[in-house]
Structure formats: structure tokens, C-alpha cells
Amino acid sequence: MPFRFRLKSLLRHREYKLEEARTAFASAESFRLEIQRQIGELRETIRVKSEAFECEQETGMDISRYLNFVNYLSEMEREVHLMKKELEKALDESELRRREMIQWNKSVELLEGIEARDRGNYNYQAARDTQKKLDEAAVFKDYRDRVHAGRRDE
Numbered sequence: 001m002p003f004r005f006r007l008k009s010l011l012r013h014r015e016y017k018l019e020e021a022r023t024a025f026a027s028a029e030s031f032r033l034e035i036q037r038q039i040g041e042l043r044e045t046i047r048v049k050s051e052a053f054e055c056e057q058e059t060g061m062d063i064s065r066y067l068n069f070v071n072y073l074s075e076m077e078r079e080v081h082l083m084k085k086e087l088e089k090a091l092d093e094s095e096l097r098r099r100e101m102i103q104w105n106k107s108v109e110l111l112e113g114i115e116a117r118d119r120g121n122y123n124y125q126a127a128r129d130t131q132k133k134l135d136e137a138a139v140f141k142d143y144r145d146r147v148h149a150g151r152r153d154e
Contacts, residue, residue, distance in 0.1 A: 003122045011111040018104040025097040032090040039083045046076050 005011065053069050 003119055005115045005118060007111055007114060011108065011115065014104060014108045014111060018101070018108050021097065021101040021104045025094070025101045028090065028094040028097045032087065032094050035083060035087045035090050039080060039087065042076060042080050042083065046073065046080070049073065049076075 049069075050073065053073070057066075
């Protein structure tokens with residue numbers, strides 16, 4: 001009779017949940033990295049536009065252009081600030097998903113340990129049963145040999 005793990009369905013369920021948690025973590029990390037990339041691009045745009053603005057200021061500009069550009073830069077800075085808040089939320093979500101993934105991983109490892117222990121016990125018991133049958137066969141053979149040897153001596 002082959003080994004049959006008694007908690008196999010629970011182990012498969014937890015492995016499925018672990019895969020779901022890994023997928024959710026990867027998605028959260030991807031979202032976080034995308035926000036970081038967007039923040040970097042926005043900061044680079046601000047830097048380039050500010051340098052262009054400074055060059056234009058040196059040659060002179062009218063007040064309406066100056067005020068529009070200042071408003072534009074402040075809007076971009078506000079956008080960076082909002083994206084940083086969104087990044088903090090994404091970091092929290094990523095950390096939550098990471099902890100969830102670790103929890104499911106521990107759960108799966110625990111069940112795998114139980115399975116390994118049960119398999120070892122099964123193999124030990126099967127080897128013991130086999131040895132018992134071999135011992136019994138050897139005893140019966142020895143008994144038959146003695147009985148036959150006794151009959152021959154008579």
C-alpha cells in the first residue's frame with residue numbers, strides 16, 4: 001500500500017494560496033516600481049524645465065510668462081507630492097502582500113514537514129513489517145528444517 005498523506009488536500013490548498021500571495025506581491029511591487037519610475041521622470045522633467053526657465057530668465061521674459069511658468073512648476077511639484085503619498089500607500093500594500101506571502105510560505109513549509117515526518121514513519125513501519133514477515137518466514141523455515149531433520153533421524 002503506497003504512502004498517502006492525510007493532509008494532502010490542505011497542503012494543495014495552501015500551496016494555491018501561496019501562489020496567489022506571490023502573484024499579489026509581484027503585482028504590488030510592480031505598481032510600486034511604476035510609481036517610483038513616474039516620480040523619477042517627473043523630477044527629471046522639472047529639472048530640465050527649470051534649467052530652461054533659468055536660461056530664459058537670463059535673456060529676459062515678460063511677467064505673464066514668468067507667472068505661468070511658476071504656476072506650472074508649482075503644479076508639477078504638487079504632482080510629485082501626490083505621487084509620493086501614492087508611493088507610500090503602494091509601499092504599505094507591498095509590505096502587506098510580502099507578509100502575507102511569508103505567512104502562507106510558513107504554512108506550506110509546516111505541512112511539508114508534517115508530510116516528510118509521516119512519510120518517514122510510514123517507511124519505518126513498512127520496513128519493520130517487512131522485517132517481521134522475513135523473521136517469521138525464517139523461523140518457520142528453521143522449524144520445518146528441524147522437523148524434517150528429526151524425521152530423518154528416526
